[in-house]
Amino acid sequence: MTWNMTRRNLLGLAGGMAAIPLVAACQPRTDDTSSDQRDHGSHSDRHGDDRHGDDKNSTGRLLRSDARLPEPFTSPLPVPPVLRPVRTDATTDYYEITQRPGRAGILPGYSTEVWGYDGRFPGPTIESRSGRQVVVRHRNELPVPTVTHLHGGVTPSRYDGYPTDVVLPVGGRSAGSAGAIAHGSFDYAYPLGQPAATLWYHDHRMDFTGPQVYRGLAGFHLVHDAVEEALPLPRRERDVPLMICDRAFAADGSFHYPSIDSSLTGEPGVTSDFMKGVLGDVILVNGAPWPVLEVAAVRYRFRLLNASNARRYQLALDPPPPSGTAFVQVGSDVGLLGRPIDHEAIDIAPAERFDVVVDFGSYPVGTQVTLVNRYGTGSTGHVMRFHVVRKARDDSTVPPRLADLEQPSPPSTITRRMKFSRSGSHYETWTINGQAFDPNRIDAQVSLGATERWLITTNADHPVHIHLGHFQVLSRNGGKPGPYDAGWKDTVDMRPEDEVEIVVRFNGYRGRYVFHCHNLEHEDMAMMANIEVT
Incomplete structure (x- = not known):
């Protein structure tokens, strides 16, 4: 297949705009949040009624599922596998990932096609050392071009995932591309000259990032260093990445997304109802709907990632801990904090990361602790559940000082x-x-x-x-x-x-x-x- 990358005539006019007809003409200038979509009063029942809004704290429109949804807290939390390098040398670890369709039993009784890294959703986790280069060969066996971005990485521009620097499907060819083109596969090189952090990788193809991430192209990339490892924070099975996102499902269990062209090979963009953003009615954590994790009555470190297309969350624990604070934040998007910060709740926007420690030690064994979303209603008001099942020894703690953060000297005036x-x-x-x-x-x-x-x-x-x-x-x-x-x-x-x-x-x-x-x-x-x- 030939891929013509000149659809925008290199003018950067998003093709999706052609799919936004004058429905917007009747909207007042200030109608930019989900609660203000007052003019969309007549839509099919699977579209949310935005006059009240599923989430007034997100810009977007609710898309309801037609599939049968499971009872919350019946699926165990999956943890993405850690990818092993195919080889190493003195300076570099080499990995191979194949972007391909796969099948996942996300909803009981259904098989959902995902577009995943190694056919998985989420993709495998890469764990790296600060200052040690990582090279990831991405092979594209999907039916569309892809671009991979290491989100939060300090990366040479050639490997950063510029939106038009596509990797064509195996056997694909291009005509008149605006960017760098790789055929079938591409080696992304990440020097990782940066501190320990919770990064993530995801698709970044121009005009099609939304639907391609929605179908599953996202995964964790964790960077470690000596500073982090010297801290007595929870480790190993008590250091858990949590990719939180929302999705909607069609009657056959497939991902439901309002693309103008569901093949993602023609006209980009979403239907006019969803130009503000797509909000699903199913909350997934690591690809499972409202999962449950059995925990000991000890501290855990959770690496929170909001991988939703548009949804914001306010995360809280229900019930709150009998003593202490709900979340102790130890890290932000690209590294450790200087000192820990206590939160009773956390607002997290799309693409943000929060590294937090939760101490289950104050809960009696047998307690069910729900991670709730205060910005959601109904099914979107719950995220996952923790079941405190046993006592255990806990050698971890959160020290009062975490890392020495460089404090930049900003210019005195706006640049x-x-x-x-x-x-x-x-x-x-x-x-x-x-x-x-x-x-x-x-x-x-x-x-x-x-x-x-x-x-x-x-x-x-x-x-x-x-x-x-x-x-x-x-x-x-x-x-x-x-x-x-x-x-x-x-x-x-x-x-x-x-x-x-x-x-x-x-x-x-x-x-x-x-x-x-x-x-x-x-x-x-x-x-x-x-x-x-x-």
């Missing part, structure tokens, strides 16, 4: 202003500074090693992700950073009408990178811009 908003004559386009993504246009040029001060504003929920550049939040709406802004980050949670100042540094490599909204439907509709590091 750049970035406005994430709806634009166009009928507010039908997701833009940054009024412009849709153009692969040929450089929107920000920075010097290698530069530290800049950015002011980001928005009129909807937009989790803003910067490739290569790691940052710290300086202020939120003119005040202090929010309770969930601590540490070095690559993604910041932006609420409607927020103004957030960040100090961002661009270390490591020269080349072309992107920053964008990580609501994947917004990203696919061109809410992205280019950074050139010189």
